[in-house]
Amino acid sequence: MVKNNLGIFILCIAFSAKSQTNFQLNYNSTFSGRNILFSSSKDINTKYEIGAGLRINIHNINGKLAHPDDQFNTYKKRLFMTQPINYFGISGFVNRQIFSNSKTIKPYIFYDLQATYSGTRNRFFLPYDVALDGTILYKEHIQFWGPFTWVEQNIGFGFKANLFDNLYLNQRMGLGSAFILGYEKQLLDKYFNWFAWNFSTLFTIGLEYRLGSKTE
Structure with missing residues (x-):
């Protein structure tokens, strides 16, 4: 789904760029992993802002970004691109926007939807032998699953802080759900594993540049 529509989406963003008033560059930590988001948005009125963007997933094969913990999670923070x-x-x-009296801090509530198409990289430490002194010996296993279609949606609270002129700091935190769509025959429950879901979190921090005159 994401693969088929990505090209059309990029063309739509480029075509509508002239009508946009704000441009953002954000770092996101989501249920699936980490990404950089390039987006543009427009103020519908003094209260509402609507936007869309291109997400670029990131990982580090040899570092913690690829696998930030040693828990037995199948999907959480396991997004891995091949x-x-x-x-x-x-x-x-x-x-x-809410509580809009301040001229420098603009708090708001939000709904955020992100989608991508990728597999996972999973690392497990499983027992494989027992030493002479009774110590259990473990062996590392690396497994790649997928690819899956990830749909993550969150609601939460954020704020924009004016740094200078038309440049703003943008930060937000949210809670929601993550849907993982796809079939992987190596996973348990072979006949019903085409859909999974989990509770999700979202943390965003970045910069926004507002075109035109500064608004209060």
């Missing part, structure tokens, strides 16, 4: 299409995703969001 093909060029896996590095990209799409995002859409709606912000609703």
Whole structure:
């Protein structure tokens, strides 16, 4: 789904760039992993802002970014890219400004939707033998599963802080759900594993540049 529509999405963003008023560059930590998001948005009125963007997934094969913990999670923070299409995703969001009296801090509530298409990299330590003194010996196993279609949606609270002129700091935190769509015959429950879901979290920090005159 994401693979088929990614090219159309990029063309739509490029075509509509002139009508956008804000441009953002954000770092995101989501249920699936980490990504950099390039997005543009427009203020519908004094309260609402709507936007969309291109998501670039990131990982580090030899570092913690590829596998940040040693828990037996199947999907959480396990996103791992093996093909060029896996590095990209799409995002859409709606912000609703609240408590707008301040001229420098603009708090808001938001709905955020992100989707991407990629597999997972999983690392397990499983017992394989017992030493003469009774110590259990473990062996590392690396497993790649997928690819899957990931759909992550979160709602939460954020704020924009004016740094200077038209440049803003943007930060937000949210909670929601993550849907993982795809069939992997190596996983348990072979006949019903085409769909899985988990509770998710979202943390975003980045910069926003507002075109035109600064608004209060």
